[in-house]
Amino acid sequence: MSNAGIPVNEDGNKIAKTGILAAVMRIASMRETGLIAIILILFIAMSFASPYFLTWVNMRAMVMAFAVEGIVVVGMTILLISGGIDLSVGSVVSFAMVLAGWLFLSGTDPWVASAIAIAACACIGMAMGFCVTKIGLHHFIVSLAFMVIARGACLLITQGRPIGLYTLPPEFKFIGQGSIGPIPFVIVIFVVVVIAFDFMLRRSTVFRKVFYTGSNEKAAAYSGIRTKKVIFLSTVLCSTLSGFAGIIYMARFGSAQPTFGIGMELNVIAAAVIGGASLKGGSGTILGAILGAVLLSVVSSSLALLDVSVYWQDIIRGSILLAAVSFDHYLNKNKA
Amino acid sequence: MPAETILQISKISKSFGAIQALKAVDFNLRKGEIHALAGENGAGKSTLMNIIDGILQPTSGTIHLNGQEVKITSPAQAQKLGIGFVHQEIALCPDISVAENIFMAETNASSARLMNYQDLYERARTVFAQLSPIDPGILVRELSISNQQLVEIAKALTLDCQILILDEPTAALTEKEAQVLFAIMKSLAARGISIIYISHRMVEIFDHCDRVSVFRDGQHIITSEVQDITPDDIVKNMVGRVIDKLYPPKQEQHEKTGETLLKVCNYTEKSRFRNISFEIFKGEILGFAGLIGAGRSEIAKGICGLEGNIEGELWLRGKPVSVKNYQDSINLGMVYLSEDRKGDGIFLDLSIASNVSALCVEQVATRWGLIDASREREQARDLGDRLNLKRGHLDQPVSSLSGGNQQKVALAKMLSVSPRVIFLDEPTRGVDVGAKSEIHGILRNLARNGVGIVIISSELPELIGVCDRVLVVREGLISGEVSGDTLTEEHIMHLASITGSEPMKGHDMQDARP
Numbered sequence: 001m002s003n004a005g006i007p008v009n010e011d012g013n014k015i016a017k018t019g020i021l022a023a024v025m026r027i028a029s030m031r032e033t034g035l036i037a038i039i040l041i042l043f044i045a046m047s048f049a050s051p052y053f054l055t056w057v058n059m060r061a062m063v064m065a066f067a068v069e070g071i072v073v074v075g076m077t078i079l080l081i082s083g084g085i086d087l088s089v090g091s092v093v094s095f096a097m098v099l100a101g102w103l104f105l106s107g108t109d110p111w112v113a114s115a116i117a118i119a120a121c122a123c124i125g126m127a128m129g130f131c132v133t134k135i136g137l138h139h140f141i142v143s144l145a146f147m148v149i150a151r152g153a154c155l156l157i158t159q160g161r162p163i164g165l166y167t168l169p170p171e172f173k174f175i176g177q178g179s180i181g182p183i184p185f186v187i188v189i190f191v192v193v194v195i196a197f198d199f200m201l202r203r204s205t206v207f208r209k210v211f212y213t214g215s216n217e218k219a220a221a222y223s224g225i226r227t228k229k230v231i232f233l234s235t236v237l238c239s240t241l242s243g244f245a246g247i248i249y250m251a252r253f254g255s256a257q258p259t260f261g262i263g264m265e266l267n268v269i270a271a272a273v274i275g276g277a278s279l280k281g282g283s284g285t286i287l288g289a290i291l292g293a294v295l296l297s298v299v300s301s302s303l304a305l306l307d308v309s310v311y312w313q314d315i316i317r318g319s320i321l322l323a324a325v326s327f328d329h330y331l332n333k334n335k336a
Numbered sequence: 337m338p339a340e341t342i343l344q345i346s347k348i349s350k351s352f353g354a355i356q357a358l359k360a361v362d363f364n365l366r367k368g369e370i371h372a373l374a375g376e377n378g379a380g381k382s383t384l385m386n387i388i389d390g391i392l393q394p395t396s397g398t399i400h401l402n403g404q405e406v407k408i409t410s411p412a413q414a415q416k417l418g419i420g421f422v423h424q425e426i427a428l429c430p431d432i433s434v435a436e437n438i439f440m441a442e443t444n445a446s447s448a449r450l451m452n453y454q455d456l457y458e459r460a461r462t463v464f465a466q467l468s469p470i471d472p473g474i475l476v477r478e479l480s481i482s483n484q485q486l487v488e489i490a491k492a493l494t495l496d497c498q499i500l501i502l503d504e505p506t507a508a509l510t511e512k513e514a515q516v517l518f519a520i521m522k523s524l525a526a527r528g529i530s531i532i533y534i535s536h537r538m539v540e541i542f543d544h545c546d547r548v549s550v551f552r553d554g555q556h557i558i559t560s561e562v563q564d565i566t567p568d569d570i571v572k573n574m575v576g577r578v579i580d581k582l583y584p585p586k587q588e589q590h591e592k593t594g595e596t597l598l599k600v601c602n603y604t605e606k607s608r609f610r611n612i613s614f615e616i617f618k619g620e621i622l623g624f625a626g627l628i629g630a631g632r633s634e635i636a637k638g639i640c641g642l643e644g645n646i647e648g649e650l651w652l653r654g655k656p657v658s659v660k661n662y663q664d665s666i667n668l669g670m671v672y673l674s675e676d677r678k679g680d681g682i683f684l685d686l687s688i689a690s691n692v693s694a695l696c697v698e699q700v701a702t703r704w705g706l707i708d709a710s711r712e713r714e715q716a717r718d719l720g721d722r723l724n725l726k727r728g729h730l731d732q733p734v735s736s737l738s739g740g741n742q743q744k745v746a747l748a749k750m751l752s753v754s755p756r757v758i759f760l761d762e763p764t765r766g767v768d769v770g771a772k773s774e775i776h777g778i779l780r781n782l783a784r785n786g787v788g789i790v791i792i793s794s795e796l797p798e799l800i801g802v803c804d805r806v807l808v809v810r811e812g813l814i815s816g817e818v819s820g821d822t823l824t825e826e827h828i829m830h831l832a833s834i835t836g837s838e839p840m841k842g843h844d845m846q847d848a849r850p
């Protein structure tokens with residue numbers, strides 16, 4: 001749905017005749033509804049196929065598997081809506097871990113170290129945003145370069161070896177390992193981030209300008225929107241959220257790995273696109289993107305439970321992406 | 337003139353979904369004639385030409401070429417049949433040479449593995465020998481718009497065609513270049529090539545064409561020898577009603593306030609325009625005329641802070657103001673409606689409501705920067721009703737509307753900030769006749785209510801019909817002003833394309849004003 005990103009609240013009582021029907025039709029035709037349906041079908045099928053699937057432990061493991069990555073998905077979705085793309089997210093996640101870990105081992109307070117690392121990731125975003133908006137390079141190339149640069153920096157700092165952070169204070173480890181009641185704290189953070197950004201993306205004027213810019217950059221400029229600023233800030237936001245995710249990973253693993261997050265960009269972009277974000281910009285929702293991530297995660301988990309070879313899993317995930325995009329293209333063509 | 341018919345179109349209809357673009361149209365073309373096509377935008381001329389060129393397929397009807405029925409399924413086949421089409425929009429590859437552009441189709445079809453540039457340039461030079469001295473070796477991007485147009489024509493000529501379609505080729509040409517083109521057309525016709533010539537300019541039709549066919553609302557209305565018809569008849573047939581009702585009434589004498597809304601002094605942008613000075617009075621509609629590329633749009637965009645490095649002074653309602661970017665301009669109440677609606681005027685994929693609010697989303701938001709969806713829809717509903725917007729649900733994308741209604745959405749967006757001055761660039765391009773006169777009426781009402789209206793248009797009848805005063809721009813300078821009795825196509829065309837003499841400077845203009 002190309003315009004799924006703009007809030008579609010029902011205006012039913014004004015157009016009484018078609019109001020309720022139209023509302024039902026619109027909800028039924030929304031991307032999110034379709035995804036939820038597919039996920040539910042998978043759930044039902046899997047609960048028959050494997051008694052282990054619907055257990056609390058498995059559910060928790062599945063949510064944990066995408067929760068932190070889900071924060072990166074949020075940033076990527078917003079950047080995609082603005083018309084950009086970021087291939088460097090995986091490297092930036094790793095860079096945040098490695099830099100914070102290295103600073104901690106050098107005697108810095110872990111909270112300060114984390115703040116510095118997140119700020120450094122924001123700087124990577126600024127550098128990319130500068131290249132895109134001031135020099136006029138394409139997001140794809142710029143983020144490809146920074147993907148390599150950030151990864152190189154990780155390897156340089158660690159000399160290629162993982163850093164063990166066994167001395168992290170427990171209150172810091174709580175971020176990644178603690179629970180509030182039965183719910184892991186990571187999931188709490190994830191849910192808060194998702195709800196906050198989903199709400200802002202639907203309602204706030206600031207994020208509306210991201211939609212305008214991505215939908216038609218020139219028309220946005222001709223509406224008085226400073227499109228370069230919008231693109232710059234979207235780029236910075238994506239890198240900052242990636243840095244934030246890196247810190248959570250560090251707290252969760254109690255270590256910093258210079259090779260962590262390789263290939264993450266593909267997962268993240270796939271989730272956003274399955275959830276309805278367009279690579280051309282102008283459309284997408286956080287809820288949709290997260291559902292895309294859930295779908296990919298459920299599929300992975302299902303395949304693992306069914307003892308399907310790991311090598312098959314990638315092929316299946318790629319096929320799901322292709323199917324989702326083709327389906328979208330087909331729908332849009334029929335609409336026009 | 338031999339009366340041998342080369343192309344016979346019979347009962348051609350074409351519909352796009354529910355819209356019938358052509359209704360059982362008959363049309364014939366004689367060998368060696370220059371046949372003008374006249375009609376408003378949306379009358380069906382382009383659709384018919386696209387059918388002849390194989391871009392579109394007719395829903396029903398037949399085409400006979402040299403007495404034989406043909407089915408033209410693609411532009412490539414049209415070329416084989418000897419039909420060449422010079423489109424209004426230039427469709428050249430800017431980064432390759434002129435010669436390569438001209439022989440692109442041939443190169444594509446050729447089985448040779450290597451390019452023979454020597455031969456290519458040689459043949460291109462032969463083509464240009466009869467046109468204009470353009471070096472076949474230079475890149476298309478380095479040519480002026482008018483020379484690019486000539487390359488398009490050269491491209492069609494190399495196809496060895498028997499029918500040549502020219503779609504408003506003079507829109508981007510100076511008068512001198514246009515005269516060269518007419519001479520070329522005459523010599524081609526003398527060689528037996530038939531030319532279909534689409535133009536809005538009556539003078540060109542009467543000076544250079546043999547016959548004229550008029551279209552309206554997808555129907556063929558009349559075909560006549562030019563000596564048997566008058567310009568008034570053509571216009572009457574084009575619009576299908578009495579001409580003086582086509583445009584809203586002009587400003588009445590007693591409505592002239594003399595109160596200056598906006599005063600522009602010595603506006604200069606180093607490469608686009610210089611010494612631009614003029615005033616917009618309350619209650620009037622001011623027009624900007626000139627050839628494409630003369631700098632009309634650039635001046636409007638410059639005033640609104642959309643592009644360019646501007647020097648000069650701007651006075652809004654007697655106070656000096658400075659505009660650094662478009663946001664400043666919007667805050668001051670000066671807005672610009674783009675000429676390229678789909679390219680930069682509207683957000684096709686976004687909803688009607690969010691299009692209307694785009695100029696100042698903050699207006700429909702709460703203090704916390706959250707958009708109030710019901711207020712946003714209310715704004716779109718109110719403005720849409722005011723402009724008589726025919727729409728479905730406000731949450732539907734703008735792409736679901738017709739061209740005229742899309743333009744009304746763009747206009748509603750302008751009105752959403754209650755502007756003091758609106759610059760409208762080609763406000764009725766691609767808009768059907770009904771919506772067009774509706775938009776003109778809306779603009780007149782706005783002017784009555786004290787909003788300064790500036791219309792930039794390439795359609796002279798529109799400028800003459802709607803505006804109270806027209807400034808003519810030529811090569812980045814204001815070359816003159818026409819109003820009242822001098823507001824005629826001849827005066828404007830003369831001012832738009834006079835060559836040789838240096839045009840009047842901006843300050844002379846002010847002195848010359850009564």
